[in-house]
Amino acid sequence: MVKLNTVLIPLLIALVSLGCGKKGSGAVLASNAAQKVYVAPGEKDEVYAFMSGGFNGQVGVYGIPSARLLKILPVFSLHSENSYGYDEETKDMLLTSKGYVTWDDAHHPEISLTGGNHDGRWLFINGNNTPRIARIDLTSFETKEIIEIPNSAGNHASPFLTENTEYAMAATRFSIPIPQRDIAIEEMGKGKFNGSISMIRIDPKDGRMSVELQMIAPAFSYDLSRCGKGPSHDWCFFSTYNTEQAYQMLEVGASKNDKDYIMAFNWVKAKACKDAGKTKDFPGVYYNNFQPENMPAVATKMSGVKLLDPKDCPGVAYYMPTPKSPHGADVDPTGEYIVGGGKLATVLPVHSFSKLLKAIEDKTNYTGDVMGIPILKYESTLAGEVKKPCLGPLHTEFDNNGNAYTSCFVSSEVVKWKVESREVLQHMPAFYSIGHLSVVGGDNKKPYGKYLIALNKITKDRFLPVGMELPQSAQLYDISGSTAELLSDFTTVGEPHYAQMIPASVIKDKTKKIFPLEENKHPYAARSEKEAKITKNGRDVHINMTSIRSHFKPDTVEVKKGDMVYFHVTNLEQDYDIPHGFAVYGSTMPNLLIMPGQTKTLKWEAKEVGVFPFYCTDFCSALHQEMQQYIRVTP
């Protein structure tokens, strides 16, 4: 009964606070809030926000403070707007060991780091359902690489980066039999299931990803992570829940323990153990898909990983008890403090990295172990607790003035507190039920601060009603002053779980405008109208086609019924913002959207005899409407 109360009481309070929130939702704003979000016509935003799309498998790019949607980046999902995942160039990006998986649940965008600060080179994001990590190039804003993660299920604590993007960490939310085999589900808690922690190496020059090693771990649910910086550079911290190892009714079963854990994982030691031959070869089939510049994607099937058992690498990991199913495990800018956000806790524990190092030295702090991973005394690593911060603390980020901001789902608010003194400074209501939050550079050594976004889970009455499915609501706060201030509400696409923000100045002048034609190495490119041609190879017809304002070459195309026609269309334009589109009557795949200097391929089966039009689908010029020609299909 006591246990039930601990769940019920916060929920009741949540309901009450929802009611209060509604009353206050027309909140009195300081008079200059409108000015702070107004970006005059022709002016640009100060900050880019990259928001995960959750169940839409994409990334939304927003300008802050205006909160204008700038772009939707397809990552794990098909995108009929520009044929991502359909055309011959990008479809293999979505190939996995389970076949073509054209959707995923994308949660955590992570901007690449140098010296603990966002460098704006790449954006990484996890696919939760079919464990994958994608890398997006922030000069072209295109998905360039996707790596599947073997021996994993629920790639949730991912892709958290080390201080210089040496590695992306990826830990399992769902424990499973590793390797997969038929076991009674009831055996879960008996050591037959496992979690895994994967170290994905990032090549510092080109960002290419590879599986360095996987560490087998106890069958807990690994939720979120942050890696250390400065003194804690060698370590990453993973929150866990369901340390009870319940396999049904987790809402009760996984909430029994007074404390779950934050795992401190020494990735430098793990790599050293691998180099010392402590890992073993282990099965695991996965794909690594790469998109070379302006070329068809190359999907490579890989097999086998190096598996590390923590027993064979003493000191590689420790468990720090942390109250009540922690979500966030967030490292402050100095690298000294690790804040645990216990979803069902009433305190916010702050662990100390220097105390952790000391606690490890003294075996009297060891209270037990799981799979060779020592469990430390709660007090031995604790710097202190933020008392009564809120209900349901989830996730913490930091500003440039020594303050921390914690999102609280149950009491629907953001709590601002002082990192050193752990004293609560301000409660900022969120409408409604905030999940993650994001501060500009909020996980960096030197946060930029200034803006905070609350990523809310419930929308209710914040916008005009649009039927049952509502947009997710986000809120923008100005945190530059001593008192934070709510500036605006805005809608988002999909369900942003987490977002990262970076000053626009880091990225905007490096963005690409065109693909230079002379660098186009696509095997079917036509770099000028002279290179336009038709090649027949049995039933396959390859058309190296050009498009330029306002016509295609060759002028007419003739094929035979039953032919498989590949329209390889090269956009000859070398002018910023002049893409051409391409669609053919009867096509079963979406249109191509071809950037200046790019070659893309539409596959079209000549199913019936006749004359069929094709045309440009992206308004390109005064004569765009005239950009239309025919393909003839003869018997």
Next chain:
Amino acid sequence: MAAFLMGAVYFLPLWYISLSAPQYPEGLSMYIWINKLSGGTPYDLQNINLLNHYVGMEEIISSSIPELLYMPYVLVYMIFGAAVTYFLPRLYMIALGILNLGLVAAAGMADFWRWEYNYGHHLKPDAPIIVPGMAYQPPILGCKQMLNIDACSVPHTGAVILLAVFGLLAFIVWSERKAYLAEQVQKG
């Protein structure tokens, strides 16, 4: 010195034409050199031609203008003249230099105008956009609005140098003449 200055003209553009339009906020531009045409960016010339094709203008490319082939030799001739003058400093050589430079400049400008006229007036009859009575000849100097495009034409470094050379030679003749006259007065 005149020879060195004129030598530099090989490496500097003579004239600069810029175009701006509402949908080209970043502008388009081209440079005219002694021996070639080039775009303000590697792609500007192609993009200018793409716009021009709507009104039926001939493609502007270096290889279609033969003057760009022999103008460098004319410049070599003048540099040679300047060099000879250095070793054989005679006032009449300098006067000849001025004359040559003046003639070449006048002929060049006339030729430039002629090309602009031809590009602007001799339009393909099957052009997609035909505005009755409209010609698209950019100015030699200054700005002009043509349909939605504002075209400006100004001399660039090379032309300024040639003008400086002209001024230098004129100054030499003037000061020599003054010295000569002073000498005559003294003698007289």
